Amino acid sequence: MKLPDLFQALRRSVSRYDVEFAKARTRQPALAPYKDALAALDALQGARLPAEQRVALLGALLDEQQTHAHALWHAMLPVACAPMLAALRRRVRPQRDEDLDESVLVAFFEAVAAMPPARGLSCPIFALRRATARPFFQAARAARAGRKALEVLILDDDDDNETGRAKMQVPHPDGDAAAVHEGRALQAAAEKWADGDEELLDMMLETAGGGSTLREFVDARYASAPAETRNANYWRLLRARRRLEAELDALTT
Numbered sequence: 630m631k632l633p634d635l636f637q638a639l640r641r642s643v644s645r646y647d648v649e650f651a652k653a654r655t656r657q658p659a660l661a662p663y664k665d666a667l668a669a670l671d672a673l674q675g676a677r678l679p680a681e682q683r684v685a686l687l688g689a690l691l692d693e694q695q696t697h698a699h700a701l702w703h704a705m706l707p708v709a710c711a712p713m714l715a716a717l718r719r720r721v722r723p724q725r726d727e728d729l730d731e732s733v734l735v736a737f738f739e740a741v742a743a744m745p746p747a748r749g750l751s752c753p754i755f756a757l758r759r760a761t762a763r764p765f766f767q768a769a770r771a772a773r774a775g776r777k778a779l780e781v782l783i784l785d786d787d788d789d790n791e792t793g794r795a796k797m798q799v800p801h802p803d804g805d806a807a808a809v810h811e812g813r814a815l816q817a818a819a820e821k822w823a824d825g826d827e828e829l830l831d832m833m834l835e836t837a838g839g840g841s842t843l844r845e846f847v848d849a850r851y852a853s854a855p856a857e858t859r860n861a862n863y864w865r866l867l868r869a870r871r872r873l874e875a876e877l878d879a880l881t882t
Contacts, residue, residue: 646701
């Protein structure tokens with residue numbers, strides 16, 4: 630799903646939690662002027678809200694997630710920060726890559742979880758941007774390195790490799806030295822994961838070498854499963870791929 634569509638889907642979902650928002654209004658003075666969650670989002674996304682109130686409102690959303698975690702705040706926070714997240718996403722090519730669109734959201738949710746108490750932040754949007762940018766750009770670099778160096782990922786069943794460990798064709802030694810290094814590092818990592826997770830190897834083959842997005846891979850692999858199950862497997866595999874990409878990033882730096 631494209632990033633603007635994700636924001637729209639999250640925005641549509643907040644109206645289901647008006648009861649939770651009403652409770653928060655009694656705890657958060659910055660939320661009190663707004664009748665419901667959509668009104669608060671409209672204020673944040675408008676141009677007329679004074680900077681001081683904007684800071685207070687975003688801080689209230691973050692504080693609620695930290696102290697009264699709920700699906701409402703999980704949906705409101707990325708929508709409230711949509712311009713910042715869209716700006717980060719535009720810095721990474723290709724622009725049309727739904728995996729990267731969703732990767733920036735994953736990085737944002739991780740940043741929210743790692744934030745210090747919101748009441749101690751003078752400018753929550755800047756803190757969230759810094760905390761989101763680093764893991765997002767690291768993941769993007771690792772993905773780019775993977776696409777460049779991962780030429781072929783196969784399960785080798787010959788006599789010298791009866792366990793079916795994953796192997797990868799590495800660029801020729803006469804080629805670019807960095808690409809050779811990346812290819813060897815990826816081969817080592819692929820062999821490590823091949824011992825226990827063939828699905829991860831299939832995913833890398835399809836998404837890094839086969840040109841499919843992760844969503845397309847999951848939809849094809851779990852075509853007969855309910856949408857909820859497919860979505861759960863998508864997020865599970867996305868987390869697994871990010872762990873693999875972090876390992877590759879460590880190996881190639």
